[in-house]
Amino acid sequence: MDKDKRPEVTLRAMEPEDLDVLYHVENDNSMWNISTSNVPYSRYALHNYIADAKNDIYVDGQVRLMIEKENGKVVGVIDLVNFDPKHHRAELGIIIMDKFRRRGYAHAAVTKLISYAHNMLQLSQIYAIVDVENKVCYQCLTSLGFAGDSILHDWLYCNGSYHDAIVLQFFIEKQ
Template identity: 50%
Template sequence: MTSILPTIHLRAIEPEDLDVLYTIENDTKVWNVSTTNVPYSRYVLYDYVANAKNDIYADKQVRMMIEDEHHNVVGIVDIINFDPKNMRAEVGIVIKQDYRNKGYALATITRIKAYAANILHLHQLYACINKDNEKSLALFEKSGFIKSNELKDWLFDGKKYHNALLMQLFL
């Protein structure tokens, strides 16, 4: 049985998104599944929004807001660590709490895969996911990513190190 994914739109970050961006970037629960471990000020985030070129070759990343069919922001998706020589990049996604477990993450990854292949012409997307994060691992596997390697003591949560799984998708 195939589930129907919600309709989403991806768009560039606008200055009006500062409050949403500030809330997501400073959510300490998200820090344990990412490489972030310090709070961001509104000024730093505003400066990023104001100065990002939205060109993956200039910025080495692309950040986009995820909107539902009513143009409510449901999260953020990042393509980061762009390597132009090898045509690969890391993907990260954060869905706001009220929108989790409703298919928005899967819909976003589906859209990002097409964008990475057809617009950016990437050869590969990858994600490093905490080995204990079963929901994220299942999401990326459902999206076609494969587990390729275990990275020992890769993520530090402030108290202990966790192994991560490198998930890869060849486009």
């Protein structure tokens, strides 16, 4: 996608109004093969999650942000999890809702998240664990400067079989 034609996105904290979006995303079992979740979440549990989240990576050990396009419509969710304050790194997670995929929203959101991670959180590294069959995600992240060749054999179990995963790293201070 042409750099000038990439969509503008905003990353913002979760609000109670995001409950329906989170409910949809967390309960979409087609996404479970790319996450560590394999159980549905109730509205009650997600309501409490939104209410209890401090949006402070040092308190929660993670930060989850909603991805909004220009008109304020939520197109996905992006988070930093497995935060390691000693080593200044965290794992990237991102979900773009079906109807907004392949339009540049993931690229724009990860770009914003890298800036946030560097300027506000002082992280030196973000990493992602990607199914080797997820070519779209791999291409998006490598186009942003993520790199890696470490294969985690039989790392992900989905649809009755194991899949290899690749660890991709982005070293913020080297960019």
